[in-house]
Amino acid sequence: MPELPEVEACRQKLLPLIRSKTVLKAKASQKNYAFLDAPQKLCRALKGQTLEDIDRRGKYLLFKFKAVNSSFYEVLLIHLGMTGQLFSYDYKPDQHVHLTLNFSEAPFPLYFRDVRKFGKLALFAEQDLETNQRIAKLGPDALEMELERLRDFSKRHKTLSIKGLLLDQSVYAGVGNIYADESLFMAGIHPAAKARTLSTQRLKNLAQVVPKVLKQAIKQGGSSINDYILPDGSPGYFQREHQVYGRGGQECFRCKTSIQRTTVAQRGTHHCPNCQKK
DNA sequence: ATTCCAACCTGATAGC
DNA sequence: TGCTATCAGGTTGGAA
Numbered sequence: 001m002p003e004l005p006e007v008e009a010c011r012q013k014l015l016p017l018i019r020s021k022t023v024l025k026a027k028a029s030q031k032n033y034a035f036l037d038a039p040q041k042l043c044r045a046l047k048g049q050t051l052e053d054i055d056r057r058g059k060y061l062l063f064k065f066k067a068v069n070s071s072f073y074e075v076l077l078i079h080l081g082m083t084g085q086l087f088s089y090d091y092k093p094d095q096h097v098h099l100t101l102n103f104s105e106a107p108f109p110l111y112f113r114d115v116r117k118f119g120k121l122a123l124f125a126e127q128d129l130e131t132n133q134r135i136a137k138l139g140p141d142a143l144e145m146e147l148e149r150l151r152d153f154s155k156r157h158k159t160l161s162i163k164g165l166l167l168d169q170s171v172y173a174g175v176g177n178i179y180a181d182e183s184l185f186m187a188g189i190h191p192a193a194k195a196r197t198l199s200t201q202r203l204k205n206l207a208q209v210v211p212k213v214l215k216q217a218i219k220q221g222g223s224s225i226n227d228y229i230l231p232d233g234s235p236g237y238f239q240r241e242h243q244v245y246g247r248g249g250q251e252c253f254r255c256k257t258s259i260q261r262t263t264v265a266q267r268g269t270h271h272c273p274n275c276q277k278k
Numbered sequence: 279a280t281t282c283c284a285a286c287c288t289g290a291t292a293g294c
Numbered sequence: 295t296g297c298t299a300t301c302a303g304g305t306t307g308g309a310a
Contacts, residue, residue, distance in 0.1 A: 002303065059304080082303055083288080096288090116287045118304060134305090158280070169305085176303060225303065226290085245303095266282070268302080 002059060002080035004142055004174030005217035006228050006236065010086055011054050011061055012218075013231045017088050018110060021103040022050045023065070029098040039099075042076075042123050046101065049074060058138050058173025061086075062129070073126040077134070081118030083227040087111055091233070115227065142174035143211045147204045154195035154203060162198060163191035164265035166210070175210065178223055178245045181270045183210045185244045191264045191271050193278040216241070244270040 002010075026046040028039030049065035052073065056062065063076035078086070088110045093100065099112040099121060112121065120134075129135055140149070153171045154162070165171055166180040175183070184191045187206040189198065198206075221236035222228060225246070229235055239246070243253060248261030248270055257274040 006303080079304080081287095081305080114287095115289070116302090116304095118286065120305090156280095160281075164281085167304095178303060223303080228303075267304095 002082075002084060002222075002228060003176035003179050004056075004059060005179065005214050005220075005238065006222035007059050007061060007080065007174075008056055008218050009222045009236060010080075010231060011056050014086060014088070014110075015054050017231060018051050018103050018106060019053070020050065021106055023047055023101055024104055025100075025102040027100045029095075042121065045074060045123055046076065051103070056141075057135060058141060058169055059176070060135065060138075064126075075124045075126055075129050077120070077122045077124060077129075077132075078112065079120040079134075081114060081116065081120065083116040084112065084114040084119035085227060085229055087113070087229060087231045087233055089231075089233045137170050138173040139169065139171045140173065142172040143214055145172050145207045145210045147200070147207045150207050151200060151203050154198060157195055160195050161192050161264050162189055162195045162206070163267070163269060165195045167265055167267070172210075174214065177267050177269075178225075178242070179210070179213055179217065180267075181245045182243060183213045185270075185272060185276060186213055188276055190276045190278040191269050192262070197278070244272060246270065 023046045026043035028043050046065065049067050051063060052066050053064045054061055055064065059079060061078045063078065065074045065076060088106065088108045090108055091111060093111060096115045097111050097113045101110040103110065124132060153165060163180050163184060166175045181191065187209040189202060189206060217223060217238040220238035220241065221230055223239040224235035225239055244259050247259045250259055252259055252272040252275060255272065255274045257272055259270055260273055262269050
């Protein structure tokens with residue numbers, strides 16, 4: 001589910017619900033699966049902390065907490081994996097809810113639910129965040145994509161596809177399978193095209209298209225395919241605007257050619273063979 | 279050094 | 295109906 005637009009839409013909706021509120025109680029479901037830290041320890045540490053802000057780095061959310069007399073943050077890092085959900089509405093928790101945070105003056109707890117358990121939760125002291133391996137290796141946010149960095153990384157790979165490059169979070173962070181396919185369609189580039197063979201002009205176009213597609217998706221609340229929901233439990237609507245993702249065998253909206261489904265960069269890939277050229 | 283691939287999990291769906 | 299195989303929005307670590 002969650003790529004940059006879903007994570008960002010979630011962040012935007014979540015912030016007003018819990019900003020400046022204090023954790024009264026934190027409860028974790030089980031032992032260690034998604035926790036890079038011991039869950040009991042994490043819960044103990046969060047109790048009494050006030051949420052100051054939520055940042056985002058690529059597909060990661062960073063919940064910035066402060067204790068009453070502290071001048072530095074504790075940062076709760078959350079990655080939603082494939083099926084992670086963050087929501088706060090009238091909900092009866094099931095076995096897939098792995099973290100519950102009760103906030104002061106909030107009508108409902110904040111739930112972290114994750115069926116496949118690919119999500120990640122970890123608590124860091126502010127000063128340890130930047131040296132964390134997961135965070136340190138992320139490239140700039142994909143909303144800030146620019147020709148120069150895209151071209152530099154394209155050149156340094158011998159055989160990597162342009163889709164593989166877009167999915168590499170160390171080049172730019174935030175693009176996943178859906179938005180790689182959608183962006184490459186909008187840019188008229190074949191997903192399997194070798195990154196290094198693309199002209200500067202086409203890369204420039206791509207660097208402009210990606211942020212545009214991502215921003216449009218954020219406006220629509222992201223794409224809800226199977227699991228993704230916004231914090232109030234409602235779905236995003238960008239899946240209605242998908243041009244190629246999930247449309248294998250159907251007609252291209254632009255030219256009526258049948259959308260092809262293939263494998264590129266080890267991921268299910270969708271493209272129009274007429275509109276997208278190598 | 280780059281690229282590939284299995285592994286981490288559960289559930290939905292398709293096919294027999 | 296029910297069993298089995300396949301596939302899914304992501305990331306990692308180790309093999310090739």
